[in-house]
Amino acid sequence: MQKFEKRKPDIYSLEILGDVRTGRKNLGSEMPVIVYRLFMYSMRDTLEQKFGQEETIRILRECGKKAGTEFAKKVLDLSLERDSFLIHLQNILSEYKIGILRIEAFDEGNQKAVFTISEDVDCSGLPVLGMAVCNYDEGFLNGILQEYTGQSYTVTEIDCWAKGDRVCRFEAVKDV
Numbered sequence: 001m002q003k004f005e006k007r008k009p010d011i012y013s014l015e016i017l018g019d020v021r022t023g024r025k026n027l028g029s030e031m032p033v034i035v036y037r038l039f040m041y042s043m044r045d046t047l048e049q050k051f052g053q054e055e056t057i058r059i060l061r062e063c064g065k066k067a068g069t070e071f072a073k074k075v076l077d078l079s080l081e082r083d084s085f086l087i088h089l090q091n092i093l094s095e096y097k098i099g100i101l102r103i104e105a106f107d108e109g110n111q112k113a114v115f116t117i118s119e120d121v122d123c124s125g126l127p128v129l130g131m132a133v134c135n136y137d138e139g140f141l142n143g144i145l146q147e148y149t150g151q152s153y154t155v156t157e158i159d160c161w162a163k164g165d166r167v168c169r170f171e172a173v174k175d176v
Helices: 033-051 053-075 082-095 135-149
Strands: 100-107 112-118 153-159 168-174
Touching (some): 033 053, 053 135, 082 100, 112 135
Antiparallel strands (some): 100 112
């Protein structure tokens, strides 16, 4: 006799996040960025206190990658040719108010890409903290790239508003 274990649903799946139009008839689907940041930075602080900075960064990247993968599968048109896909990605990130994406380089030969995101939901307007803070975004971009290309990447934020820069710049390097 086979034993069946009840498995909780994946809460990062878009299907489980509910019908916002039905549930928020008056307030709608948007909320101020400050509320999102209260959530993100209180969670980050709690994780850092409990697990330390390195583990927190790893966790945030992992969470971002799950979200980026799901976002790519359910929201993006992954069938587009590369240039059309990158334009599509720019439009969707702007439409969802995540940020304004610019592609500085996408060199398939060197297996490297560089992206900037201005007006980033995570950090644009923060005071200078002396560190890059967009680790969730690193994972989010990683998940999108991996889902689109079928290749594994390491995405690293090299410039950040919280380091005194005025855009967030990410370098994506294909894993070997």
